[in-house]
Amino acid sequence: MTSKMARRVFVVGVGMHPFGNEGIPATDMGYVAGVAALDDAGIDFPEVGALYNGYIGGGMMTGVHMAKDLGLTGLPVTHVENASATGSSAFGEAVHAVAGGRVDVAMALGFDDMNRMAGLGRSGRSGLGAEDVMLPAAFFAMWATRRMHEVGTSVETFAAIAAKNWNHARENPMAQRRVDHEMTVEEVLASTMISYPHTSKMACAAGGGAAGAIVASEDVARRLGGPMIEVVASQQRSETYTEGHVFLGAVIGPSQMTRDTAADAYEQAGLGPRDLDMVQVHDAFPVEELVYYELLGICGDGEGDKLVASGETSLGGRIPFSTDGGLTARGHPGGPTGLAQIHETVLQLRGGAGPRQVEGARTGLCHMAGAGSVCVVHILQRA
Amino acid sequence: MLPTDPHLFRLPAEGEDRPRLLGSYAPESDLHFWPRRKRCPVTRTPVQDVELGPVGTLYAWTFLHVPRMGKVSFGDTGGYAVGQVDLPEGVRVQAPLMGSQQDWSIGDEMGLTLFPVGTDDDGQELVTFRFEVVR
Numbered sequence: 001m002t003s004k005m006a007r008r009v010f011v012v013g014v015g016m017h018p019f020g021n022e023g024i025p026a027t028d029m030g031y032v033a034g035v036a037a038l039d040d041a042g043i044d045f046p047e048v049g050a051l052y053n054g055y056i057g058g059g060m061m062t063g064v065h066m067a068k069d070l071g072l073t074g075l076p077v078t079h080v081e082n083a084s085a086t087g088s089s090a091f092g093e094a095v096h097a098v099a100g101g102r103v104d105v106a107m108a109l110g111f112d113d114m115n116r117m118a119g120l121g122r123s124g125r126s127g128l129g130a131e132d133v134m135l136p137a138a139f140f141a142m143w144a145t146r147r148m149h150e151v152g153t154s155v156e157t158f159a160a161i162a163a164k165n166w167n168h169a170r171e172n173p174m175a176q177r178r179v180d181h182e183m184t185v186e187e188v189l190a191s192t193m194i195s196y197p198h199t200s201k202m203a204c205a206a207g208g209g210a211a212g213a214i215v216a217s218e219d220v221a222r223r224l225g226g227p228m229i230e231v232v233a234s235q236q237r238s239e240t241y242t243e244g245h246v247f248l249g250a251v252i253g254p255s256q257m258t259r260d261t262a263a264d265a266y267e268q269a270g271l272g273p274r275d276l277d278m279v280q281v282h283d284a285f286p287v288e289e290l291v292y293y294e295l296l297g298i299c300g301d302g303e304g305d306k307l308v309a310s311g312e313t314s315l316g317g318r319i320p321f322s323t324d325g326g327l328t329a330r331g332h333p334g335g336p337t338g339l340a341q342i343h344e345t346v347l348q349l350r351g352g353a354g355p356r357q358v359e360g361a362r363t364g365l366c367h368m369a370g371a372g373s374v375c376v377v378h379i380l381q382r383a
Numbered sequence: 384m385l386p387t388d389p390h391l392f393r394l395p396a397e398g399e400d401r402p403r404l405l406g407s408y409a410p411e412s413d414l415h416f417w418p419r420r421k422r423c424p425v426t427r428t429p430v431q432d433v434e435l436g437p438v439g440t441l442y443a444w445t446f447l448h449v450p451r452m453g454k455v456s457f458g459d460t461g462g463y464a465v466g467q468v469d470l471p472e473g474v475r476v477q478a479p480l481m482g483s484q485q486d487w488s489i490g491d492e493m494g495l496t497l498f499p500v501g502t503d504d505d506g507q508e509l510v511t512f513r514f515e516v517v518r
Contacts, residue, residue: 138465141445142477149443149489195447196484241414241425244442244469248391248418249477 013041049103169325
């Protein structure tokens with residue numbers, strides 16, 4: 001599982017359509033992100049050897065239909081769906097298509113609108129059965145109450161993580177939630193209670209958007225002449241059995257899944273958590289980001305709260321998390337979310353993230369969890 | 384009275400005061416599971432049908448006020464609680480809880496109970512299961 005990639009893979013282009021609630025058709029946003037990624041790479045669509053379209057909310061043929069807008073080149077188009085980790089899995093498929101020698105250039109595109117999707121649970125019996133009651137807000141809130149019980153985490157710590165990510169998004173033109181003032185712990189706590197202890201300003205922004213990335217072999221990347229951003233790890237896992245395993249209603253699998261996927265990624269990259277300059281995670285709720293500090297090895301178990309208090313995970317800190325605002329404020333449309341993390345990481349590693357630039361960033365990790373039990377970790381590094 | 388999910392739980396039999404969850408036991412791994420498994424997910428060995436519960440310990444909980452990231456409201460119903468309950472067999476069950484958030488703490492003893500959710504097309508009462516604090 002952790003063998004080196006058969007050949008080196010580089011991100012040569014990224015593009016996005018801003019995340020938001022404007023009601024623009026998802027495939028139109030996907031076209032914008034796709035063309036932006038092509039322009040960024042400096043290539044035309046016929047050079048793309050394979051396209052992986054990630055979406056949750058579209059119909060059976062949406063991915064192939066959407067590709068017709070980019071051009072009828074005959075390339076293979078594959079629909080990828082892995083819940084919240086859809087875009088990350090699509091990116092992983094593109095990486096492996098190049099690494100394995102199937103193609104020299106591959107593109108991953110994510111486009112979705114969370115507001116137009118059905119919720120979790122079985123359709124047609126809403127509210128009746130035991131499988132219909134568990135929503136992400138409740139599932140991760142239970143992580144939070146357990147964390148409060150075991151470690152003594154305060155609601156202010158959760159609010160501080162959310163406020164940090166809102167403030168990171170203020171400098172991101174692609175973000176869904178951009179406030180004109182500094183977000184405070186008090187304002188986060190004063191917002192509507194969704195699922196104790198999570199308030200609405202702690203919950204990820206559900207909206208629409210699109211993001212894409214183009215990966216290429218070393219030969220192609222060198223020919224294009226842009227900054228060499230290498231994918232040094234691409235790992236994906238489902239869950240393994242753990243003590244207290246929850247089979248029914250668990251939105252994602254045991255948190256051990258993140259620890260294991262990250263371990264695979266570190267091994268593949270030949271790197272460790274100390275080598276990272278910045279991290280993007282599935283911060284659908286702040287307890288996740290807090291727990292991922294520990295599961296990704298950034299700090300010891302139970303020490304995440306201190307990391308928040310010291311500001312080490314804020315922009316300007318030792319290891320900034322969710323530098324573009326994260327799911328909390330950049331937004332979480334579904335399919336594009338993981339690719340927005342790649343977009344942000346590539347901008348940062350190129351030194352092109354503007355006011356939110358992480359100084360000297362060379363290595364970044366992207367982590368996504370997906371419902372049903374998916375975990376995807378990529379590590380990107382400026383060569 | 385009919386269970387909404389007869390593959391997940393059964394109604395109390397005569398002389399019983401609580402419903403039972405329908406699980407699996409794998410003799411080779413000595414592990415219990417809920418809901419029922421086709422085979423042991425750890426050892427891939429055969430499993431037997433068993434009944435679980437009906438009393439366990441509260442591991443985690445929340446009270447859900449506004450689902451769907453704040454975009455839908457329960458209105459007058461005020462929401463509902465959900466918890467994870469550890470059963471003595473080593474199974475963790477996620478299910479709604481009866482009551483409000485002042486009623487329980489992590490570590491409390493919780494018992495399985497029935498909760499009415501309407502009627503089927505023939506007018507038969509439908510019930511699902513929830514956990515309640517055992518006093």
